[in-house]
Amino acid sequence: MSIVVKNLRHVYGEGTPYESVALDDVSLEIADGEFVSIIGHTGSGKSTLVQHLNGILKPKSGEVLVGGVNIAAKGVNLPEVRRKIGLLFQYPEYQLFEETLYKDIAFGPTNLGLSADAVDSRVREAMALTGLDFDALSERSPFELSGGQKRKAAIAGVLAMGPEALVLDEPTAGLDPRSHRDILAMIRRIREERGITIILISHNMGDVAEVSDRVYVMDGGRIAFFGTPAQVFANKARLKQSGLGLPPTLELAELLRAGGADIEGDPLTLDEAVELIDAYLERRGA
């Protein structure tokens, strides 16, 4: 599902003394099946932007095109847009509500009017894709699950709707390191197996560098700049200006270069950092 945003503007509290421009002339283009991350400090407009993608917020001006269709146009079926674009808010586990995990995940597809069999296969598939053991967990209360499992359960509920794009707002916040890795691996698996578009909002520069095809940087309600992770993270000065930092491996490489080590390249992952430092040590030894 392609997503195109053109000259989007949004103002909170328009006409009141608290009026503030949350989005100002934001444009972006996300291709079908692309993995795009949006980074920016708190209040830079990330969450406001993604709430426009499935019509929760309406543009003051500008357009949002989902699969080529302007979602604010007359006659557009908004529930259908919301089914196509699955939006996961921060701490989505607070939205779990059913008695059992099965019922919670089945809630959406049931409301789509699917048959019991079709709902059942959707629940099973969503649980498999998110790494939740059907036999062990489907009849458990969602509230008894661990933090990481709850988060996966909320994502499974959205996947069961059969979305063509998934928007995840800080999906790893507050999780321990293993649950964090699990969720990240799960997102990649969803993308590989379903081939759907993924939009990730994250404060974790290491994650963003590792998983994204492209990165948009937001600042003060605008798109400050964008590009591949390598392009974006090469622009240290602009990142700093936008209140952001570097992925830790790149930060280390910068410190090493400042200390006189000739590290050749910008490592975005631990694997790359190991290669570059190994190569440097070989050169130094020789």
Next chain:
Amino acid sequence: MGKDIIVLDALTYEYRKEDEEQPVKALDGVSLSVAEGSFTAVLGKNGSGKSTLAKNINALLLPSGGAVYVDGFNTADEAHVWEIRQRAGMVFQNPDNQLVSAIVEDDVAFGPENLGVATEEIKLRIERSLKSVGMYEFRKKGPHMLSGGQKQRVAIAGVIAMRPKCVIFDEPTAMLDPKGREEVMDVIRMLHGEGVTIVLITHFMEEAVHADRVVILDDGRVALDGTPEEVFLEMEAIREMALDAPLVVELADRLRRRGWDVPPVIKMEEMVEYLCR
């Protein structure tokens, strides 16, 4: 380092889940002493008992077994609950749940007012604590106008205004952006520098390397306890407990496997020093 300001003596905390006969032990016989002026990081996976431990330190929860002493006061002794909370302040994860007033300086005044501190003294304390977290210029603003990191710094100012000997931070940076995290960590390090005892609960290994002691909880028990150097070199055990080693420890391990003789390092600066020497 001085005497022990926090003493957990075989602390057990149980709670009962709905529909279940057996109580769950969130903490199971934890004995731990925290020296005055020290900086202890507490790590552990979700559900390991970290937050329960924090809440037991300032009497938000009371032990099911064993005892907790704060500056000599037993937390089970109701008569001393305010002395305990004044001495051991707490900062939580979500800044929005901690700010109670419509104006920053009123929020900071809330704690000392409840302690019965005189008005003139309160004014002084507001000024000092807001200045020390770099938020004095925002004193007349509403908390809703602030960023996450700024709100968290105001919450910390509110705690500092109580003149605590010890501050327990329960994942204070989990909801913040990179800049907010840095701001809050700077304030924590500053407080430690001023002699305040710090207990920092976190999921970020990079924050824990700045502590002088790291305690890892697992299933309600102390699994590892030592200096960051000692604890983070136990990589296998750390992974088994669903945690990570700091990036530098991981990197050093991978380089060693390639035959490089990397010394035990845990901080970025140490790695840089080794590689650039």
